[in-house]
Amino acid sequence: MVKPLIRDYGSPGRKGYSLPELDIPAGELSDYLDQSLIREKPAGLPEVSEVDVVRHFTGLSQMNYGVDSGIYPLGSCTMKYNPKINEDIARLEKLSQLHPYQEEEQVQGSLELLYELKEYLAEISGMDQVSLQPASGSHGELTGLMIIKKYFAERGEQRTKVIVPDSAHGTNPASAAMAGFQVVEIESNQKGMIDLAALRAAVDQEVAALMLTNPNTLGIFEKDILEIAEIVHQAGGLLYYDGANMNAIMGYVRPGDMNFDVLHFNLHKTFSTPHGGGGPGAGPVGVKEFLSPYLPVPVLSKDQARYYWDYNRPLSLGKVHAFYGNYGVMLKAYAYIRALGASGLKEATEHAVLNANYMKARLKDQFELPYQENSLHEFVLSGIRQKEKGVSTLNIAKRLLDYQQYAPTIYFPLVVKEALMIEPTETENIKTLDKFVETMKNISREIEEKPQLVKNAPHHTPVRKLDDVAAARNPDLRW
Amino acid sequence: MRLPEELLYTEDHEWVLVEGDQATIGITDHAQAEMGDFVFVELPEAGDRFNQFDQFGVVESVKAVSDVYIPLSGEVIEANQSLLDQPELCNEDPYGRGWLIKVKLSEQTEVASLMDKEAYARFLEEVE
Numbered sequence: 001m002v003k004p005l006i007r008d009y010g011s012p013g014r015k016g017y018s019l020p021e022l023d024i025p026a027g028e029l030s031d032y033l034d035q036s037l038i039r040e041k042p043a044g045l046p047e048v049s050e051v052d053v054v055r056h057f058t059g060l061s062q063m064n065y066g067v068d069s070g071i072y073p074l075g076s077c078t079m080k081y082n083p084k085i086n087e088d089i090a091r092l093e094k095l096s097q098l099h100p101y102q103e104e105e106q107v108q109g110s111l112e113l114l115y116e117l118k119e120y121l122a123e124i125s126g127m128d129q130v131s132l133q134p135a136s137g138s139h140g141e142l143t144g145l146m147i148i149k150k151y152f153a154e155r156g157e158q159r160t161k162v163i164v165p166d167s168a169h170g171t172n173p174a175s176a177a178m179a180g181f182q183v184v185e186i187e188s189n190q191k192g193m194i195d196l197a198a199l200r201a202a203v204d205q206e207v208a209a210l211m212l213t214n215p216n217t218l219g220i221f222e223k224d225i226l227e228i229a230e231i232v233h234q235a236g237g238l239l240y241y242d243g244a245n246m247n248a249i250m251g252y253v254r255p256g257d258m259n260f261d262v263l264h265f266n267l268h269k270t271f272s273t274p275h276g277g278g279g280p281g282a283g284p285v286g287v288k289e290f291l292s293p294y295l296p297v298p299v300l301s302k303d304q305a306r307y308y309w310d311y312n313r314p315l316s317l318g319k320v321h322a323f324y325g326n327y328g329v330m331l332k333a334y335a336y337i338r339a340l341g342a343s344g345l346k347e348a349t350e351h352a353v354l355n356a357n358y359m360k361a362r363l364k365d366q367f368e369l370p371y372q373e374n375s376l377h378e379f380v381l382s383g384i385r386q387k388e389k390g391v392s393t394l395n396i397a398k399r400l401l402d403y404q405q406y407a408p409t410i411y412f413p414l415v416v417k418e419a420l421m422i423e424p425t426e427t428e429n430i431k432t433l434d435k436f437v438e439t440m441k442n443i444s445r446e447i448e449e450k451p452q453l454v455k456n457a458p459h460h461t462p463v464r465k466l467d468d469v470a471a472a473r474n475p476d477l478r479w
Numbered sequence: 480m481r482l483p484e485e486l487l488y489t490e491d492h493e494w495v496l497v498e499g500d501q502a503t504i505g506i507t508d509h510a511q512a513e514m515g516d517f518v519f520v521e522l523p524e525a526g527d528r529f530n531q532f533d534q535f536g537v538v539e540s541v542k543a544v545s546d547v548y549i550p551l552s553g554e555v556i557e558a559n560q561s562l563l564d565q566p567e568l569c570n571e572d573p574y575g576r577g578w579l580i581k582v583k584l585s586e587q588t589e590v591a592s593l594m595d596k597e598a599y600a601r602f603l604e605e606v607e
Contacts, residue, residue: 411542468541472518473566 003063003462006056007046016050063462065406067275071432075378075409075421076169076217078247078269085339086272086332095331100323104308111307114324115300117334118284124337124345125243125263126256127286131295133325137244140264140283141175141211143320147262147287147294148209148238149179150317154294159208159237165194167218167413169244172211181208188415192218192371194228203235213242214258215249217413217421218371219356219378229259238262246270247425248353248377251346261288271333282329296320351426352377355433359424362437366444370416378423380416391447391454393418398465399446399457403439480603481508483574487550487590488599489532494574495550497590502551505578506538506569509603514540517566522558522579529553529582531589536579538569551589553582 029038048056066072072079090096098107118130134140145162152159162176163184173183186202189195193216203210210232215221222228229239241255241263247270255263267282268275275281287295297316298309309324340348353376360369360379367381383393397407397420409421424433446454458464486494492510496503511517519539529535534546535555558580562568569577594602 469516469518472541 003059004056006048006053007044009052009056010047012047014047014049014052016048016053065404067427070404070406071424071428071436072406073408073422073424073436074406075219075380075423076244076412077275077409078244078266078377078423078425079275080247080269080272080425081427082272082274082332083336083339086335089335090328090331096328104306108307110327111300113334114327114330115302115307117330117337118300120334120337121265121284122286124250124254125241125246125265125286126254126258127260127263128256128289129292129295129299130284130286131299132282132284132330133296133319133321134264134283134285135321135326136281137242137264137266137269137283138171138175139320140266140285141171141240141242142178143283143285143296143317144240144262144264144287145175145179145181145209146317146320147285147291148240149181150294150315151238151291152208154315157236159206161204161207162240163199163202163207163210163232163237165212165216167192167216167415168211169213169217169242170412172213172242176211188216191373192216192220192415193222193373194224196224196227196231199228199231203231203237205236207232207235207237209238209240209262211240211242212260213245214255215245215376215378217245218373218380218416219245219248219375219423220371220373221248221376225258233259244269245377248349250349251342252349256286256288262286262291267329267333272336273329273332280326280329282326282333284325298324300324348426349377352424355424355426355428356422358430359422359433359437362434363422363440366441367420377425378421380413381420381422382416383418383420386444386447387418389447389451391451393420395454395457396420396440396443396447399443399454400439401458402460403442405436405439480512481574482596482600484596486574487593487595488602489548489550489593490602491532491548493547493550495593497551497584500584500587501556502553502582502584503578504550504580504582505573506547507599508573510545511570511573511577514538514545515542516540517569520562520566520569520579522562523555525555525557527555528585529555531586531592538566547579549580549582550593551582551584552586553584555580556583557581 067079067081095110098110114132118132121130122128134143160182161184162181163186164172164176165188166185167188176183184202186198187195214225232239238261239259241260243263243265246265250270263286265284267273293313293315294317296319297313298311299313301308301310356375356377356379360375363381368384370382383396386396393410397410400407411419412421413419443454486496488494488507492507494505494507517538517540521537523535529549529552531552532548535549536547538545538547559578
């Protein structure tokens with residue numbers, strides 16, 4: 001079912017416009033341009049009518065799948081629905097028609113919103129100060145680690161190592177290495193949590209920080225967090241909180257109260273701003289007071305009733321983004337927080353956790369559940385039973401597409417073989433959850449009865465299974 | 480899972496064939512099966528020297544990128560140039576045409592620290 005390209009719709013001479021007759025003398029291109037600048041052959045542009053173009057692109061848009069089309073249960077990514085009121089707010093003329101070089105006096109309203117957003121994020125996370133500048137989660141991680149590095153440099157301490165558990169998001173070790181640290185990986189225990197003995201053994205005078213996601217990537221809350229924090233702090237190190245799973249605890253537990261020193265938020269996860277696709281994101285960083293001198297400049301500050309950008313921060317890292325970060329994204333997160341309010345945010349957390357546990361309870365008989373601990377907002381199944389029948393988790397994910405359901409995250413976290421990591425988010429209702437569960441059970445039955453059907457999936461998508469090996473071995477990077 | 484008798488093995492799933500003061504090194508059938516289809520192999524140049532268990536190259540499959548470690552100290556005599564165009568040889572013939580490097584050994588006694596076929600088979604069972 002290969003879709004035609006735009007030029008396949010065309011016919012020589014067909015066009016989508018009609019211009020009035022020329023009322024000046026017609027010239028030749030060569031009268032105006034040097035011969036070397038003129039094409040020898042026509043450019044081969046599609047010759048199409050307006051309706052051809054509209055149908056082509058409408059057709060392409062209908063092949064798309066997004067969170068506006070259906071469930072998108074990518075574990076660890078928190079693909080929640082993005083309320084449309086966020087978009088309305090961010091497009092308000094008085095908020096959007098501004099220039100970053102405008103005088104502070106003329107944009108006090110916008111600065112007030114950003115200042116309030118910082119305060120909300122600080123309150124939700126239990127941190128003292130927040131910078132909205134970083135443009136994504138990983139950018140926030142890098143900024144947070146640079147703050148830690150700067151802190152130790154100012155104290156004259158040589159700390160070169162960052163500890164990362166083996167269940168961590170891949171960005172954690174990557175950001176630590178980017179910031180110039182040596183990464184030390186520690187193994188999780190049988191319950192999928194930090195092994196305190198392994199942590200004690202890894203902590204020494206060279207450790208700058210432990211990076212941790214809580215709940216972790218298995219969706220399990222690290223109950224020993226206060227003891228973990230004490231082990232790291234006693235050795236003089238700091239605690240970094242990866243805010244990717246904030247969706248699971250918002251309004252209930254605060255990383256600041258768990259004694260974390262630095263964190264980043266993913267506004268595109270927990271705070272419902274658009275996600276992925278290379279669009280602008282925002283990964284604000286929060287710190288405890290003792291780290292606030294190192295935050296990126298300028299720091300949005302308030303002097304009585306006036307908001308201003310404070311550049312007088314001699315210990316600051318400097319800038320990590322042009323101007324002040326991705327302002328439009330911040331407006332959407334602000335709108336989300338204000339629309340839900342404190343009680344609504346708590347309710348969102350409850351539903352996220354309830355949804356995940358409901359699905360886990362309904363799927364754990366068909367699929368292996370490698371870690372039995374209570375889950376929060378996501379859970380990880382293993383496809384090893386299905387693998388014994390010759391059907392891999394990748395095949396299951398592809399088969400889901402045939403049922404017009406989006407596949408969960410697969411093969412992550414790395415500590416689970418044939419992993420299927422499911423995060424329904426709070427925005428799905430019970431009907432949608434049941435439909436996904438029934439589809440998974442169907443596939444499980446298919447694997448028993450006709451495994452070949454699943455192995456050769458997908459069957460009903462615009463393109464069948466792509467040959468990623470051939471694509472990697474012989475990449476064809478242009479047409 | 481093929482495990483030739485004449486080879487020695489490491490916990491990082493490399494194999495080595497020792498012949499006098501020379502050795503041929505590659506990755507095991509188990510490793511290639513776990514990694515999946517290879518798409519890229521990066522190897523050292525002749526003359527490069529490595530200590531035992533140093534990283535000497537990188538193998539990449541659709542699934543993962545992995546470092547490869549040298550089982551025995553020595554100087555590289557030759558790297559398998561055919562892998563640059565045909566990384567799939569590591570999948571198709573891991574103990575033959577999929578070899579990675581040939582080395583002139585500098586520390587013969589290190590051989591004692593490697594596993595024979597039986598020990599490696601037991602090791603694979605433990606990690607599974």
